[in-house]
Amino acid sequence: MTDLNTDVRFLKGIGEKKAQALNRLGVFSLRDLVSFFPRRYEDRSERKPIALTQDGESVCVEAMVADTPRLTRVRRGLELVKLRAVDDSGVLDITYFNMPYAKDNLRRGESYIFYGRIEASGPRRSMVNPVAEKAEGERKLTGRILPVYRLTAGLTQRDLLQAVRRSLDACLSELPDVLPHAVRERNALAQTGYAFENIHFPKDFEALELARRRLIFEELFVLACALGKMRGERSKEPGLRMEPSDLTRFWAALPFAPTGAQRRAAEEAMRDMDSGSVMNRLVQGDVGSGKTLVAAALIWHTAQNGAMSAFMAPTEILAEQHYATLTELLGPLGLRIGKLTGAMTAKEKRLVREKLKNGELDLVIGTHALFSADVEYARLGLVVTDEQHRFGVGQRSALIGKGQRPHVLVMSATPIPRTLALIIYGDLDVSVMDELPPGRQKVDTFAVDESYRARLNGFIRKLVSEGRQVFVVCPMVEENDELPQKLKSAEEHAGELRRTFPDLRVACVHGKMKAKDKEAVMAAMAAGQIDILVATTVIEVGVDVPNAALIIVENAERFGLSQLHQLRGRVGRGKHKSWCILVSDNDGEENRARLGIMTKTNDGFKISEEDLRLRGPGDFFGSRQHGLPEMHAADLGADVNVLQKAQQEATLVLAADPGLTAPEHAPLRESVERLITRSADSFN
Ligand code: ADP
């Protein structure tokens, strides 16, 4: 019996070798095979008379072989088969390279459909290595839209075509409909069987579109259900119940009043922590919205309850900076604070580990070192992670495993479009900080090209003479990067600036430097000992230099919009009027549109929405930064509407049936559980 769980090696035509090749593509069962969607399609449906074909087009022609195909051996390893084919309109010269069997497969006087790329020169038409099928009888390779699959060594398109065809024939009728009937109806979605058939072997482009829409919807819907279900279950997990503390005491100790958004986020989180269930909350706030303070309030709250907090930062620089900030904020309130970073000596680390084990610290700040196997916590009550998407979600869970279900606060400054946030952070509760501390000035942003260089240098000169500091960001240059245009490496560019400004203090910081050296440079920048700091994106997240009033981004076309927005957030953090200059010589329309968005708004959420609109959700899912499991269909070009609808429907279904236990939800539940198991690494 063949069913969906049958191993692909039992499929006719798939031996051990091919089965292993399929396994490498992540295909193990027939279910995987029918869910292995084509990468693209080849339109072999159009047929033309020879005389009407045009140079460069790929097309089918029906023609009769007019002479006996001739095999010639040009030299060892190069055999040619040549023949002429004709139709009413003209002649087609055909050549096969190293396919000697073509000589016997194609018979003089018989008609075939040839599919291939036309080369035209004057009235002459030719094709190289066309696909050929008898014009009479069933045609599998021509006259239709053909799927093109991702391949690996040991597999051909034909293997995959056949294998997919056979699995569809074997179990198309068995494919359960994962979508509840009402959901399918409401959204006018195609049926399962139709969708799987037509995503692989579309009848026409309309059918393909229906299939695609249904499968994308289904995938996002199942994902939304999985995340929603996990969130529901998690919110029932018992957590360390904390006694409410009086935050006014904490706020009163600050040099400034908290914003409404800060108050709200802290109170929402405190309510979670005092509820007896474990907290999983994301604080999403634009750069500079003051997320650190929210974390500090909760760390204080945790300490009031006699438990420890661990604060993870994605880089050493940020860990150092948070250590300094939090020590300043929380030290005077009596908290005992330590740090644990890769740059510390073995002895220093041991000392801190000792204290953590004995419960002699209230807060430890660090990088990945915080969750290495040899770190034990006496009573870990709260884990804060900063800029979460830079951590694998799996790493986060390693730390969570250290305590008895500590509360988790995730802080992200990457504004995710609202439409995606629910899905990407579907398993977290979200507080949005949509308010900046008072007195912030908008960072004026301009997009310029190389012709502005002299003026730009003049501007640097002016600002530095007023006592300000400048960031210059260059894209990371990978060693194997093909350089289509000249990219500025940070070091080269620093050299250039030193020659232009021999009297100014120019420094450079990049990812390849030792952590200690990077820190030294950043510390010097923060202390005002550097006028111009040239950097790669190591400064992207979090670094605080209130005296910096200008950031210049070189080769701005190489950066994503969210990244540019993050970079811009490095300035305008103090009382000084600040600027962001995006330098790019790429005057492509798309690039201009993207940079244009940056110059028009300072609102991170708006920027991410625009980015989504320009790139489509496939890019967001494809980037693999978010810690979600791999998506199959969503990459096929999901649009935001489908995403939103799928999310809404998932919310409705889960509200009515949180455990998905209703009989009509059985296939859905199975699908959701399969996704959760398959993705155990990504989620959690
Ligand atoms: P982000 O959300 O980007 O992490 P930070 O927590 O680093 O922002 O805060 C940015 C800056 O704003 C810091 O210098 C911080 O001291 C300051 N800040 C935070 N909250 C307030 C407030 N309520 N009023 C004034 N300044 C604040």
Ligand code: MG
């Ligand atoms: Mg921050």
